[in-house]
Amino acid sequence: MSLRDRQRAETRLLLQEHAIRLFTDVGYDATTVADVAAAAGVSAMTVYRHFPTKEDLVLYDEYDPVTASAVLGQPASLPLSARIGRALESTAALGSSQEKAFLLARLRLMISVPALRARHLDSQYATADAIVAALCRSSPSPDEEFQVRATAMACLGAAHVALLRWAETGGEADLAGLIRQALTSVFGD
Amino acid sequence: MSLRDRQRAETRLLLQEHAIRLFTDVGYDATTVADVAAAAGVSAMTVYRHFPTKEDLVLYDEYDPVTASAVLGQPASLPLSARIGRALESTAALGSSQEKAFLLARLRLMISVPALRARHLDSQYATADAIVAALCRSSPSPDEEFQVRATAMACLGAAHVALLRWAETGGEADLAGLIRQALTSVFGD
DNA sequence: CCCCAGATGTTAGTGACTAACACTTTGATA
DNA sequence: TATCAAAGTGTTAGTCACTAACATCTGGGG
Numbered sequence: 001m002s003l004r005d006r007q008r009a010e011t012r013l014l015l016q017e018h019a020i021r022l023f024t025d026v027g028y029d030a031t032t033v034a035d036v037a038a039a040a041g042v043s044a045m046t047v048y049r050h051f052p053t054k055e056d057l058v059l060y061d062e063y064d065p066v067t068a069s070a071v072l073g074q075p076a077s078l079p080l081s082a083r084i085g086r087a088l089e090s091t092a093a094l095g096s097s098q099e100k101a102f103l104l105a106r107l108r109l110m111i112s113v114p115a116l117r118a119r120h121l122d123s124q125y126a127t128a129d130a131i132v133a134a135l136c137r138s139s140p141s142p143d144e145e146f147q148v149r150a151t152a153m154a155c156l157g158a159a160h161v162a163l164l165r166w167a168e169t170g171g172e173a174d175l176a177g178l179i180r181q182a183l184t185s186v187f188g189d
Numbered sequence: 190m191s192l193r194d195r196q197r198a199e200t201r202l203l204l205q206e207h208a209i210r211l212f213t214d215v216g217y218d219a220t221t222v223a224d225v226a227a228a229a230g231v232s233a234m235t236v237y238r239h240f241p242t243k244e245d246l247v248l249y250d251e252y253d254p255v256t257a258s259a260v261l262g263q264p265a266s267l268p269l270s271a272r273i274g275r276a277l278e279s280t281a282a283l284g285s286s287q288e289k290a291f292l293l294a295r296l297r298l299m300i301s302v303p304a305l306r307a308r309h310l311d312s313q314y315a316t317a318d319a320i321v322a323a324l325c326r327s328s329p330s331p332d333e334e335f336q337v338r339a340t341a342m343a344c345l346g347a348a349h350v351a352l353l354r355w356a357e358t359g360g361e362a363d364l365a366g367l368i369r370q371a372l373t374s375v376f377g378d
Numbered sequence: 379c380c381c382c383a384g385a386t387g388t389t390a391g392t393g394a395c396t397a398a399c400a401c402t403t404t405g406a407t408a
Numbered sequence: 409t410a411t412c413a414a415a416g417t418g419t420t421a422g423t424c425a426c427t428a429a430c431a432t433c434t435g436g437g438g
Contacts, residue, residue: 002435002436003435003436004384004385004434004436006437007385007435008384008385011385026428032423032424033424033425033426034424034427037248039272042384042386043387043388044383044387044388044425045386045387045388045427046386046387046428048425048427049385049386052426054425054426055427079353081249081375087347099194100234114311117311117314118307118308118310118311121307121311121313121314122306122310124301124306124310124346126311138284146370146371146374147374148351149350150346150350150351150371150374150375151374151375151437153346153347153349153350154343154344154346154347154375155343155346156346157313157339157342157343157344157345157346158339158342158343159358160342161335161338161339161342162339165335181335182335182336182339183339185335185336185339185340186339186340186343187268187376191404191405192404192405193403193405193415194406196416197415197416200416210437215414221392221393221394222393222394222395223393231417232417233394233395233418233419233420234396234417234418234419235416235417236392238394238416238417240397241392241395243393243394243395301403323435355381380423380435380437380438381437381438382435382436382437382438383434383435383436384415384433384435385411385432385433385435386431386432386434387426387430387431387432387433387434388409388420388430388431388432389429389430389431390425390427390428390429391427391428391429392409392425392426392427392428393424393425393426393427394425394426395419395422395423395424395425396422396423396426397417397422398419398420398421398425399418399419399420399423400413400416400417400418400419400436401416401418401419402416402417402418403414403415403416403417403418404413404414404415405412405413405414405415406411406412406413406417407409407410407412407413407419408409408410408412408415
């Protein structure tokens with residue numbers, strides 16, 4: 001990793017941190033992209049060079065591909081919903097408490113700001129795509145694809161409710177446990 | 190219903206029809222709100238007085254409250270997922286072929302335009318709220334609310350996949366049947 | 379050491395959306 | 409029927425997210 005790459009990653013994280021802080025303290029709509037840029041000591045244009053839209057300052061993370069590979073890691077003997085559900089649980093293992101606080105702040109914004117909530121839900125759609133691609137690689141039957149996608153979206157919908165609940169508890173609850181609980185509510189077992 | 194109300198509804202429908210036509214033919218991003226206003230013979234400001242945002246020109250409909258009441262109409266003896274699922278099926282009964290074509294055009298936009306897709310998914314969130322409110326009115330246990338919401342979001346996620354599939358078939362397939370099929374994929378039975 | 383590519387800043391522009399004001403039409407009431 | 413408040417509409421001016429084009433500087437490979 002070159003110096004340039006490191007500087008780029010640094011700037012991006014700096015921008016994201018200032019953005020979350022300002023959005024949380026001042027309000028999302030009340031904070032302009034220029035404000036975020038000024039706080040980070042760069043020009044507004046630089047923000048757009050790192051994040052395609054203002055919303056992505058909150059939404060950007062790297063979890064999506066992880067989920068798809070976690071699905072493939074589950075034993076194929078399990079029913080489809082269990083394979084996807086357990087993969088989602090396993091993805092919920094969190095890192096340091098600092099990471100947790102940052103994720104929680106972002107999540108609160110995603111819940112309270114309509115535009116962010118919408119885009120966050122849409123990212124489920126991308127995740128479902130990844131799961132379908134992972135599971136249907138060998139057998140491209142449109143009918144099976146339909147079933148896998150329906151199951152994936154159902155699991156993701158339930159998991160999303162668990163995420164909301166986790167945010168409500170201020171990050172105190174066990175996220176993986178909540179996901180399991182939500183999935184159990186839906187599927188029984 | 191007064192003359193004023195009728196005129197207001199007329200103008201709103203006129204705006205929506207011109208918007209869908211222009212968005213479909215010219216493209217969503219390539220069509221400005223001013224273009225829609227001009228096509229309908231009103232000023233841009235009038236558009237915003239009828240629709241809060243450009244996106245709502247596509248998204249607006251009246252189906253949401255219907256779903257919630259349909260859930261209440263299902264026999265309480267059924268498991269939760271079946272009650273919600275059958276209610277969604279029953280809501281899918283469509284009217285005239287003209288209505289169907291209009292819905293199909295709107296749906297195609299909601300699928301292809303990212304911002305619309307996101308907001309459409311977010312409307313599921315509102316529907317889930319309505320279902321939770323309808324089913325948890327008497328017993329405000331947060332735990333039961335959690336379960337109902339998780340189940341509702343799972344059913345809605347699956348139904349959404351059915352809606353996408355229906356659009357793919359150009360509206361030829363039986364929508365209620367597709368929803369049933371999606372729900373069966375998820376829940377078995 | 380040099381030169382190119384990538385990162386940044388500046389400027390000017392488009393378009394969604396809001397606020398404020400003036401004008402007209404509608405519908406209920408005196 | 410005359411009147412007046414309320415609601416709908418147009419106009420203007422403004423903010424802000426986002427884009428394109430151009431100039432500048434800096435890091436890294438030759």
